[in-house]
Amino acid sequence: MRWVRFWDPEENRGRYGWVHEGRVGRVHGSPWDEFEREEARWPLEEVRLLAPVTPSKIVCVGRNYAAHAAEHGAEVPTTPLIFLKPPSAVIGPGEAIVLPPQSQQVEHEAELAVVIGRRARWVRADQAWEVVWGYTVANDVTARDLQRRDGQWTRAKGFDTFAPLGPWVDTDFDPTDAAVMARVNGEERQLGFTREMVFPIPQLIAYITSVMTLLPGDVILTGTPAGVGPLRPGDVVEVEVEGLGVLRNPVRAETRGV
Numbered sequence: 001m002r003w004v005r006f007w008d009p010e011e012n013r014g015r016y017g018w019v020h021e022g023r024v025g026r027v028h029g030s031p032w033d034e035f036e037r038e039e040a041r042w043p044l045e046e047v048r049l050l051a052p053v054t055p056s057k058i059v060c061v062g063r064n065y066a067a068h069a070a071e072h073g074a075e076v077p078t079t080p081l082i083f084l085k086p087p088s089a090v091i092g093p094g095e096a097i098v099l100p101p102q103s104q105q106v107e108h109e110a111e112l113a114v115v116i117g118r119r120a121r122w123v124r125a126d127q128a129w130e131v132v133w134g135y136t137v138a139n140d141v142t143a144r145d146l147q148r149r150d151g152q153w154t155r156a157k158g159f160d161t162f163a164p165l166g167p168w169v170d171t172d173f174d175p176t177d178a179a180v181m182a183r184v185n186g187e188e189r190q191l192g193f194t195r196e197m198v199f200p201i202p203q204l205i206a207y208i209t210s211v212m213t214l215l216p217g218d219v220i221l222t223g224t225p226a227g228v229g230p231l232r233p234g235d236v237v238e239v240e241v242e243g244l245g246v247l248r249n250p251v252r253a254e255t256r257g258v
C-alpha cells in the first residue's frame with residue numbers, strides 16, 4: 001500500500017491518504033494501528049501532496065556508500081556514522097528547497113529513506129524488518145562549504161527545507177537492490193544501488209536503536225551514492241528510487257536576511 005499525506009480540498013486540512021490506480025482517497029485512523037480507507041477518488045496530479053510523514057526525528061547515515069566517501073577523500077567508517085536533521089527541515093514533493101545566504105555550495109544527496117512503524121529500542125538486526133513501516137524517497141540537502149567549515153554538521157544539514165521527503169510511503173517496497181538516482185534539470189547526477197550500502201538497513205536499525213528510541217513515523221536516511229553536486233536557483237532536482245517513486249523539488253534563493 002502507498003500512503004500519502006495530502007491537503008484535503010473539502011475539509012481544508014492535511015491528512016493521511018492512500019494511492020490506488022492514480023487516485024488518492026482519505027484514510028481514517030492511524031497508519032500504525034487501526035485504520036479505514038475511503039474510495040480513492042481524487043486524481044493524484046490534482047491533489048497537493050504533503051511530506052508523507054511528520055517524524056519526531058530524522059536520523060541520517062554518513063558515508064554509507066564507499067564511492068561517495070571516496071569523492072570527498074573520506075574513509076569508509078568502521079561503524080555507522082550517524083547525525084540528525086531537525087523535523088523543521090522537512091518539506092514535501094513540489095515544495096521549494098531554499099538556498100540560504102550563509103552558503104555558496106548547497107548540494108543534493110539522493111537517498112532511500114526508511115520509515116519506522118513501531119516504537120523501537122535495542123532491536124536486533126535479525127528482527128529489524130519488524131519495526132519498518134515502509135520506504136520513501138529523500139534528498140539530504142547539504143551546505144557542503146558549511147559542513148567542512150563547522151567540523152560538525154548541524155548547520156550544514158539543518159536549514160529549513162533541507163529534508164525533502166516523498167511522494168509517498170510504500171509499505172510493500174523491497175529495498176535490497178534498487179537504483180538510487182538524482183537528476184538536476186533532467187540531467188543524471190547520481191546513480192548507485194542500495195546493495196552497495198556499507199551498513200545494510202538491519203544493521204543501521206540495530207545501531208541506531210542501541211542509542212535512541214525510534215518512534216512511529218521516524219525516518220532513517222540511509223546514505224547517498226557518488227555524484228553529489230550543486231543546486232542553483234531555478235533548478236529542479238529529482239531524486240528517484242527505482243520502483244518506489246520520484247521526489248521532485250524546485251530550488252530558489254532565500255530572499256530574507258540578505
Ligand code: ZN
Pocket residue numbers: 060061062109111140221223224
Ligand atoms: Zn546524506
